[in-house]
Amino acid sequence: MLRLLCFSLALHAVLGGNVVQVLQSSGESTLVSLVQKAGLADALGQGTFTIFAPTNAAFAKLPADLLASLSNDVNALANVLKYHVVQGSIRKQDASNEAQLDTLAGQKVRLNIYSHNDEVTVEGSRITHFDLQADNGYVHIIDTVMLPPEGSIVDIVAGAPELSILLSKVKSANLVSALQGDALTVFAPTDDAFARLGSTVLNNLAKDPQLLKEILEYHVVPHTEYSAGLYNREYVRTLDTNHDVIRIGTRGTSVYANNGKVIKADIAATNGVVHIIDHVLVPLRFLGSAIFGKK
CATH class of the missing domain: 2.30.180.10 (FAS1 domain)
Structure with a gap:
């Protein structure tokens, strides 16, 4: 005392x-x-x-x-x-x-x-x-020791083995340069998260470059949101052209972006921050559509 x-x-x-x-x-x-x-x-x-x-x-x-x-x-x-x-x-x-x-x-x-x-x-x-x-x-x-970031957001994604599918999709959608912008937050789905979509949805995305681009942009917030700034029932606008929002939720010590649980938070990059999540995020307007496997 x-x-x-x-x-x-x-x-x-x-x-x-x-x-x-x-x-x-x-x-x-x-x-x-x-x-x-x-x-x-x-x-x-x-x-x-x-x-x-x-x-x-x-x-x-x-x-x-x-x-x-x-x-x-x-x-x-x-x-x-x-x-x-x-x-x-x-x-x-x-x-x-x-x-x-x-x-x-x-x-x-x-x-x-x-x-x-x-x-x-x-x-x-x-x-x-x-x-x-x-x-x-x-x-x-x-309250935390700062470690110098190991490159840009693209570098962080490229250096994480569990984000290899995300990296390939970003390249396919020609979004590499967009992710080099400053003050960005990326909710990054793992390879397992993409696998959860199933082969039908993944094939639909592969056939529709514009849809793929919109889905990927939906994972990007055009300002820096570290964990300290996220709060329950927060709605954050994304980079996609329709300005769809992600709903932030907290349950105990866990943080969610829509249904995506943050499994690794606050990975600092030279141009923002990356949070790794366990689900691919889909804008509400696409849920239930034929594109995402509705029969």
Whole structure:
């Protein structure tokens, strides 16, 4: 209790020292030790920086083998830590939705503001405490360690073996360039999800390129929706030309897009986010039609 009280008081005060010293004062010992191990402490003590600082609990959520691998590879560790650091002073009042900030790792991080639940995220990680002021910048506390994305949405889909059918359909529908746009959310059906449609439906889609394009576009939302921004009974408009909507639902800890359960969420891409789902989504106007197997 005493530690929590001290931390709470620190959040409301102007903390002395540089950003590393502010991290030490906030009690995030894991981050501080890793910053020191990576040899970044001195560099962060000079210049002006904003740090998105994962909590001790955030590091504990990482797979043990990944954390061990980073701890044993100073260069990889330094790159991940630099991905949490932006040059200059960025306060909460400076944040805007879909803003992208250049990090010391050479890649951008994306800010999102979800007004319905007053959440602000950076690469999908919730910012739980803002504006811890240092002599040379600001620290914001986040609840998840951010890992640099491994390419665009198309790269993410291409790199996932369970999304091979989706990738082939995207290519067939000439949608690769559309998925290279910025600030997109893709609900990505697995190969098993496509198999559930059955051979008749898959053959119908193969014979009708325009229908295939509309179905695929129905899985794309033209803004970034991380898990922190999704809520029960939310309706999100999609990229297809009829602007059909997907209904978001929550049941316990599970999240659904229509009847598609999210089985892997918040896969960050350089141009948005991917959520892997277990069903192919079909606009309401197509359900029950001959195209989808009605006799």
